[in-house]
Amino acid sequence: MDFKQKVVELISSQVELPKEKINSLIERPKNPEMGDYAFPAFILAKTLHKNPAEIAKDIVANLADDNFEKIQAVGPYVNFSIKKSALISQTLEEVLVKKNNYGNQNLGSGNVAIDMSSPNIAKPMSMGHLRSTVIGNSIAKILTKVGYTPIKINHLGDYGTQFGKLITAYKLWGNEEDVKKDPINSLFHYYVKFHEVAEEKPELEDEGRAWFKKLEGGDPEAVKLWNWFRKVSLQEFNRIYKKLNVEFDSYHGEAFYNDKMDVIVDELRQKDLLVESRGAQVVDLGPDKNPAMILKSDGTSIYTTRDLTAAEYRKKHYDFVQALYVVGNEQSAYFEQLKEVLKKMGHNWADDIHHIPFGLITQGGKKLSTRKGNVVFLDKVLEDAVELAMKQIETKNPGLPNKEQVANEVGIGAVVFHDLKNDRLDAFDFNLEEVVRFEGETGPYVQYTNARAQSILRKANQIVTIDELDLSDEWAFAVAKDLADFPAVLAKASEKYEPSIIAKFALKLAKHFNKYYANVRILDEDDQLAARLALVKATSIVLTESLHLLGVAAPKEM
Numbered sequence: 001m002d003f004k005q006k007v008v009e010l011i012s013s014q015v016e017l018p019k020e021k022i023n024s025l026i027e028r029p030k031n032p033e034m035g036d037y038a039f040p041a042f043i044l045a046k047t048l049h050k051n052p053a054e055i056a057k058d059i060v061a062n063l064a065d066d067n068f069e070k071i072q073a074v075g076p077y078v079n080f081s082i083k084k085s086a087l088i089s090q091t092l093e094e095v096l097v098k099k100n101n102y103g104n105q106n107l108g109s110g111n112v113a114i115d116m117s118s119p120n121i122a123k124p125m126s127m128g129h130l131r132s133t134v135i136g137n138s139i140a141k142i143l144t145k146v147g148y149t150p151i152k153i154n155h156l157g158d159y160g161t162q163f164g165k166l167i168t169a170y171k172l173w174g175n176e177e178d179v180k181k182d183p184i185n186s187l188f189h190y191y192v193k194f195h196e197v198a199e200e201k202p203e204l205e206d207e208g209r210a211w212f213k214k215l216e217g218g219d220p221e222a223v224k225l226w227n228w229f230r231k232v233s234l235q236e237f238n239r240i241y242k243k244l245n246v247e248f249d250s251y252h253g254e255a256f257y258n259d260k261m262d263v264i265v266d267e268l269r270q271k272d273l274l275v276e277s278r279g280a281q282v283v284d285l286g287p288d289k290n291p292a293m294i295l296k297s298d299g300t301s302i303y304t305t306r307d308l309t310a311a312e313y314r315k316k317h318y319d320f321v322q323a324l325y326v327v328g329n330e331q332s333a334y335f336e337q338l339k340e341v342l343k344k345m346g347h348n349w350a351d352d353i354h355h356i357p358f359g360l361i362t363q364g365g366k367k368l369s370t371r372k373g374n375v376v377f378l379d380k381v382l383e384d385a386v387e388l389a390m391k392q393i394e395t396k397n398p399g400l401p402n403k404e405q406v407a408n409e410v411g412i413g414a415v416v417f418h419d420l421k422n423d424r425l426d427a428f429d430f431n432l433e434e435v436v437r438f439e440g441e442t443g444p445y446v447q448y449t450n451a452r453a454q455s456i457l458r459k460a461n462q463i464v465t466i467d468e469l470d471l472s473d474e475w476a477f478a479v480a481k482d483l484a485d486f487p488a489v490l491a492k493a494s495e496k497y498e499p500s501i502i503a504k505f506a507l508k509l510a511k512h513f514n515k516y517y518a519n520v521r522i523l524d525e526d527d528q529l530a531a532r533l534a535l536v537k538a539t540s541i542v543l544t545e546s547l548h549l550l551g552v553a554a555p556k557e558m
């Protein structure tokens with residue numbers, strides 16, 4: 001039931017204004033004492049030649065409705081207070097009927113390409129890539145729920161001059177067995193060594209460039225090594241994706257565009273957009289902006305070249321209505337530039353491209369840098385979190401049947417939730433203890449609240465129906481109000497591409513439900529038992545769905 005819509009209808013029965021207009025005028029009073037909705041009567045003063053306070057009184061004189069406990073004129077406003085029992089029963093009914101489809105809406109349709117995760121091969125996956133993975137994954141779920149079809153693309157960093165360097169390093173110091181045993185760390189070690197040695201022996205750089213040219217030219221040895229590096233790296237990344245339960249629709253990384261870039265370069269040339277600058281080919285973006293480099297002086301492509309090609313490819317293959325790039329905010333200027341170039345090429349759809357930036361993760365206030373050894377090993381973080389979850393289970397619920405699975409769901413859930421609960425643009429300092437904390441505003445807290453609701457339902461051991469939904473206490477009202485807000489919360493989260501809105505909502509609902517649990521004897525055998533169980537079930541449905549939208553599991557028992 002849409003109470004706002006009800007208010008619109010009531011007002012519309014009394015005044016000569018189109019419903020859309022009324023709808024746009026209705027306010028939410030800041031002070032709840034003043035009611036849940038207010039209609040300001042000022043707008044009618046001119047036509048009716050009366051002062052607004054009088055008009056408000058006239059409107060109220062003829063209004064009554066069962067859904068509202070009070071409809072009163074306060075100064076120039078008509079204030080509506082929703083009847084608690086009406087909001088509770090109607091909300092519970094809607095949730096219980098729609099189940100996990102509750103909140104689904106049609107805010108748009110069509111494909112949304114989501115460029116997410118996109119780690120660089122032969123390097124450990126960073127905390128930034130983890131953020132991109134979980135934020136992108138959650139946005140995909142949120143968009144699905146409001147009508148869109150997401151296409152999750154892992155734009156792997158599997159190309160570029162660094163692979164020339166890596167091949168050089170591998171040929172100098174590499175060992176096949178080491179790479180097989182511990183691919184990413186070995187490869188990364190060669191790469192770091194390359195840079196160290198190149199400081200003394202700059203000719204190594206030339207060799208690296210030469211190998212990259214060979215790779216671009218399709219030299220069999222270069223291609224074979226590169227393929228191998230890519231394969232073993234991807235195997236490691238997939239282990240992490242599996243733990244996070246994240247899947248992709250495409251793994252077309254930068255290299256995929258290697259043989260498709262000529263078309264773009266030609267297009268740029270034909271449209272007269274390429275100019276020479278110190279031997280390189282660039283697109284000039286005006287006096288206050290840096291030009292966008294397209295080809296280096298040795299004729300090789302760069303990150304931008306591949307991204308332009310990828311953007312055209314995605315438009316052609318997915319005909320996206322939006323293309324999102326979930327990438328750290330340090331690349332904001334870069335994505336602005338990318339859009340500018342596409343616009344200059346005459347692609348109107350460049351306006352449908354949105355960079356979805358997120359804040360940096362630091363440690364001890366310092367930027368994380370793999371090269372400087374200031375690293376967080378993701379695998380380790382996830383393992384530690386699961387181990388901690390297991391410890392908690394062993395002390396709190398040692399008899400739990402599927403301990404391993406629940407420990408996984410809780411540990412991983414803690415890490416993911418921690419990453420999503422703050423506005424995505426907020427930077428945060430990484431602190432393992434903080435990440436795997438289970439009390440307070442955490443994923444496990446929400447999971448635990450949901451498991452509690454499930455356990456109450458198990459104890460009650462009776463079918464929950466919508467026949468009896470009559471509750472009016474303030475604790476139930478607080479819960480029901482949250483439940484009623486869910487569709488609007490979702491709409492906002494999708495509009496702002498902001499999973500934290502869902503996370504904060506889930507925390508609030510969990511808190512209100514725990515207050516309900518603390519203050520109301522849910523399982524007492526009286527004539528409101530069925531209604532209370534309905535509230536418990538509806539809460540569990542919405543908590544489960546909220547966790548799902550964040551990519552966090554919702555164990556039934558923990």
Ligand code: ARG
Nearest residue numbers: 115118119120155157307327
């Ligand atoms: N691999 C890049 C990095 O680690 C991120 C790629 C983002 N996506 C893109 N289409 N540029 O910085």
